Amino acid sequence: MPEEKKTKTVKTIKVDVDKCNGCRACEMICSAYHAAPKYSGNNPERSRVRVIREPLRDLYVPVYAGEYTPAECLGRDKYVIDGKEYEECAFCRASCPSRDLFKEPDSGLPLKCDMCEGEDEPLCVKWCIVDALTYEEREEEAEEDEKPEDIDVGIEALADKYGMDKIMDAVARMSQQKKD
């Protein structure tokens, strides 16, 4: 029986840090596009892409705003690439208490990149004519639904750790909360 394949569109901004000239046009246009009304102002501080830049160490990393997280992570990574050490949060997209990026400067509310939904391509890409940022869109087969066995494996791991009773209590409590 032929399977009906589900597909999804994956949107990617490819960041080529070697091509970045550090001009921050991406920050400018992002904040202008998301201003209300559109283009009525700009302010890189509101941008959902920021260039982490340290010119004298030749570090240039455009980073996009991802998920909000209420707590900063305790374990962090430092990357050394081609002999250059990148700061701990250089490649992280989180809007997080440990950094001043990706928050509305007035309200502190988290920002997240929306790929300029509705435009032909994200505007940071359009304005990056040195091609540090390029846009790719591809159709991908959607992964099949998770198999029930996968859930069993997860719950077993939790039960090992906390005991089955506590898991049952937690499930009951969560489903009660959902109903409320």
Next chain:
Amino acid sequence: MRYAETGYNLEVDLSRGNIERVETDPRDTELYLGGLGTNAKIIWDRVPPEVEPFSPDNLLIFAAGLLCGTPATGCNRTIVTTISPQTRLMAFSMMGGFWAPELKYAGYDKVIFRGKSPDLVYLYIHNDKVELRDATHLRGKGSIATAALIQKELKEPKAQVAAIGMAGENRVFFASIEQGRSSASRGGIGAVMGDKNLKAVVVRGTKDVSIAKPMEYMELCNEVLEYIKFRNEHPIPGVMPILAGLGSPQEMKVHDEKWHTENFSWGNSRTRRKDFWNEDVAREWTETLDSMRTRLISCYNCPMTCGATISPPGMPTYMMKCFSKLTYTMAAMSDLEFGLGIAQSATEYGVDGFSAPQVMAFALELLEDGILTDEDFPGMPEDNEGRFYWLLDHIVRREGIGDILANGTYWAAKEIGKGAEEYAHNNIKKHEQLPLKLSMLNPIYFLMYATGEKINITQIEGQFPQAPFPKREHREAFVKDWFQVPDEKFKQYFLDWEPRGDNSIPYYPTPPMACDIVDWQERMHYIDDALGMCAGLSSFPLKPPYHLHNYPKFISAGAGIDMDTEKLTQAAKRYRTLVRANNTRRGMSRKDEKPPKDHWKKRFPELEKELLDTYYAFKGWNEDGIPTETTLREFGLDYVADDFLARGILKKDGDAPPKDDTPDQDKEA
């Protein structure tokens, strides 16, 4: 509500430590636009000619141009204005980089310093919080090192820092203000900053810059970006590579330096080396640049990558752009490795890359010819390159002979005497020029050199090709898509310009044509300097994306000021005249308006007189180069007219007074 501009200046009294936020008059924006325009008005109002460059009453103004911080590509210029210790005239040097937009985001258009701080300080602007902070621990530190230390102590890596090095602290007359990849260098404005005991101006801003008509403005910005892409793909054929494309001269990209090294003069602007460039030099210099250049970089919101990060072996990394790549190399008759190395020290010390090498070559020429002796250079190394490092070090510290040289070739020659004046041969208005010595007088360049008040040829030339194209068909191809011209007649001027024969230099373009051409080129620079636009996308290259036809629209849609070509032209003429008025009041007149004697071998005194006469009349200036009463009143500069009449600079009918009434420009500093 103010658009594009913030409507606020910071007034900082360094003597008293007082800081005020002052709302500006929107009518001044209409009349003088912003940046240079409004700076010229402030200098007129508050710095009368009696004020010496190193007086507490001299102002030092850091201004963001009117459109800085808006989405207009390449609009990032800071215009620094003060009275220069070297020329004793109004200096208005500019820097690109990131400082001006950040100032806008902090909520200000200008920072105006007056007075003198009792101790070395820096100003820290963080939105509404503005404070003077102790900088005594930064004394003697390099400009780049200072920026890094300040960012660290403030825990503000995103703060933009404009700082002076040791040269500024010691009031070297050609000290610069450095800002990472950019610097405001010409006219010794860094010396005024040092005199005020101001080590750095630091800014961090997180507010919005607003646009009057958002959709219209974005459309204009998009058109500019598209045209930049078009021009990147279509360099202009038939001109040298650095003039074919957009941006500042692309010195960080270009390896082929045949044109510069064989056409510009080496040493103390003396020697043409017409067979210098060969395969060996090309290979060696290419290797040098490739090995030291880490990355091509840009100023804020600009794709042109005119700058580069340079890491000379064994030295800290710094950033460079444009022609300072070669000035040290050529002054020292050395190679590129030396030039890129010593430029690192020069950037940290904070000196102008045109004047500093020339001053050093001048000193060594005086030594060679016995006007200075070995006793003037105690402990100087024997080797040529070591000598340049030694001289640079002594100049920025003002030690020994360095103390005299630190005043630039004009003043140093006067002090040294014994015929040294003949060696300070490459100055206009006391300011060192590009090391160019050519053969046949060019009428357009004659006028630009003579009358330019930024006193640097690159800051007045640009829109019109520097030389005729060999064949008419080339010229026809060139004018075909030349829509930037203010008037169709410019195309005809160019079409008829022949390399030789009747329609060639020095008699063609004719004086009236030369006036039109110079006026257009100069106006573009003045508009850029008011709006904060980089010359590299506007006034400097041929066929730029910004021009007289779209600028009025940018101002209307961006700043919400009704603007058309006529009104923009009037505004630009108004503050251009005001710049001249500031200098007239300081004694500048026709006697100062001359290119170096040896700039061209073939000179034509009668033609030169006719050119200057015609141009002065064209500009509405009298035969002494002073704006007439009629001109001043026409531009609404009645306050200038009244002042000139009261001072006797003008008589009621607009004539110049007897020559001996003009203030003496040459008095010692």
